[in-house]
Amino acid sequence: MAQSRPILIVEDDAALRATLAEQLTSEGEFLAEEAESAAEAEAKLGDGSARFDAILLDVGLPDGDGRDLCAKLRREGKNMPVIMLTGANGESDVVHGLDSGANDYIAKPVSVPELLARVRAQLRTYDESVDAVFSIGPYVFRPSAKLVHEPGRNRKIRLTSKETGILKFLFRAGGQTTPREQLLHEVWGYNSGVTTHTLETHIYRLRQKIEPDPNTPALLVTTKGGYKLNVTAA
Structure with a gap:
């Protein structure tokens, strides 16, 4: 949810x-x-x-x-x-x-x-507006600015367009698993040259930015068949 x-x-x-x-x-x-x-x-x-x-x-x-x-x-x-x-x-x-x-x-x-x-x-x-702000774990996520802000540490993290798209779509999924192919289609659009390896690379880089321990993800979680966002993780 x-x-x-x-x-x-x-x-x-x-x-x-x-x-x-x-x-x-x-x-x-x-x-x-x-x-x-x-x-x-x-x-x-x-x-x-x-x-x-x-x-x-x-x-x-x-x-x-x-x-x-x-x-x-x-x-x-x-x-x-x-x-x-x-x-x-x-x-x-x-x-x-x-x-x-x-x-x-x-x-x-x-x-x-x-x-x-x-x-x-x-x-x-x-x-859908430029003013939208979402809470994800300890972060305030501003998609229009491609920015994640951690108020507790006064830290700002810049995101790429694709990283922003991944976070935004997973947030809208409401904690439900999004299959890899669906996430590829939603973020990259229809492109036969893009593979799940591309998605996995972006997920890896995103975790390096937002996860306290990227080796044990708590926010951006891998599930059977895809990924989900745990917005309530500390």
């Missing part, structure tokens, strides 16, 4: 906030962090050790307008998906929310299945 995606819920209604957190985390697909005000949300987002893949943001917060907070986050360069939650769903309200930088807009009362579907849709789009 893929690593749970961290979501920040910014909502002053404690009962709704708890319900959303419970529903989001029920299947292990997401991790939920809660904030009841704009100030608390900003504090959590400003924590250098925290990362959120998406934000559920109420418009009516006790210390401000959620749309103003969204606009401020965009100005600060925070580009994760933001889905606004509001009791007002008039056209002007929706336009105001989207103009502030929100990716989507859902009126209350919230349909949890619809909300989950929209969160997943926004994350799929985000994962």
Whole structure:
């Protein structure tokens, strides 16, 4: 199973906030962090050790307008998906929310299945964007920059295009084994001149870069028939 995606819920209604957190985390697909005000949300987002893949943001917060907070986050360069939650769903309200930088807009009362579907849709789009960031073991992986960053040691590791492609595809496989031929096809495309030896060479070089002990891989694991990524390895 893929690593749970961290979501920040910014909502002053404690009962709704708890319900959303419970529903989001029920299947292990997401991790939920809660904030009841704009100030608390900003504090959590400003924590250098925290990362959120998406934000559920109420418009009516006790210390401000959620749309103003969204606009401020965009100005600060925070580009994760933001889905606004509001009791007002008039056209002007929706336009105001989207103009502030929100990716989507859902009126209350919230349909949890619809909300989950929209969160997943926004994350799929985000994962293909230049802003996408993934957690793999102790690393933060930025595919668009071809970079793996290890915050604990403040170490940056540059990757080649093929190494980036391998990591990205294995991450999307959600911990499932990817056959060698499939990985070759996905990363190199159809090319009869490319063999599994080419893939094995790139896997070897990638392990030299990211594995604490390349001789005993913990992250990029060889399995029967292929490879898988263990994103929760320490």
